[in-house]
Amino acid sequence: xxxxxxxxxxxxxxxxxxxxxSAGGFAAGVLRPRPIRVFRKxxxxxxxxxxxxxxxxxxxxxxxxxxxxxPSLTHGVIVVWRPGQERLTEADRDCLWDAFRLPVFEQVIxxxxxxxxxxxxxxxxxxxxSSRLPIxxxxxxxSPCPCGQKTSRIGCSQGTAMLRRIAAYAR
Ligand SMILES: [Zn+2]
Numbered sequence: 001x002x003x004x005x006x007x008x009x010x011x012x013x014x015x016x017x018x019x020x021x022s023a024g025g026f027a028a029g030v031l032r033p034r035p036i037r038v039f040r041k042x043x044x045x046x047x048x049x050x051x052x053x054x055x056x057x058x059x060x061x062x063x064x065x066x067x068x069x070x071p072s073l074t075h076g077v078i079v080v081w082r083p084g085q086e087r088l089t090e091a092d093r094d095c096l097w098d099a100f101r102l103p104v105f106e107q108v109i110x111x112x113x114x115x116x117x118x119x120x121x122x123x124x125x126x127x128x129x130s131s132r133l134p135i136x137x138x139x140x141x142x143s144p145c146p147c148g149q150k151t152s153r154i155g156c157s158q159g160t161a162m163l164r165r166i167a168a169y170a171r
Contacts, residue, residue: 002113004036004056007105008121011035012075015052017042017061020080021113043068056080056107059088066099077104083116083133087126087155106155108133117154122146125153139163 001022006014012035019040039047042061051072057065059079077096079088087106088096096104106126108117116133117126125141128151139159142152153159 002115003034004038004113005107005115005118006036006054007076007078007107007118012053013051013072014054014056014076014078015039015047015050017047017055017057018080020109048072054078059092062096066095073100073102075102077102079104079106081106081108083108083110120145120147120149125156125159127151127153 004016004021014036016036016038021038023038037050043065053072053074054076055073056078057080062079077100081087093104105119107115107119108126110116110130110132114130116130117128119126122145127149135154138154139162140152140154141156141159145153
């Protein structure tokens with residue numbers, strides 16, 4: 001199983017609330033604990049004690065977390081999906097912003113915790129990280145991303161506009 005990958009550096013103290021990844025703890029050859037910890041059972045007092053600055057959870061879990069005061073949460077809101085699931089809408093993002101006032105990053109995670117697509121700090125689409133993600137129905141944007149990564153992106157604002165146009169023609 002692979003470890004959770006935080007979208008940007010430096011990695012803050014992060015709680016991962018799904019059991020899709022290898023457990024945190026000590027990285028090979030590193031003497032200090034990694035700041036990322038996996039809580040296989042989701043949110044609970046143990047996670048609150050860990051005082052995460054960032055949390056990775058499913059959108060379903062985030063909807064619950066909207067009602068939980070998490071004063072330690074100061075860095076990032078990461079929404080993890082399985083391939084084929086609907087991604088966040090603008091309204092969903094507004095909802096997270098209103099609650100936390102933090103950058104939102106989406107990630108698509110495959111079997112064994114493999115990172116398939118990941119949102120970057122430019123927040124315009126998800127960079128493709130693996131050819132194992134089916135992208136048949138996606139508009140793929142290969143234009144350079146302001147973040148500097150060279151990989152193509154799905155779910156870009158331009159792509160969304162284009163898909164809407166294609167849908168309009170198809171009617
Ligand atoms: Zn980027």
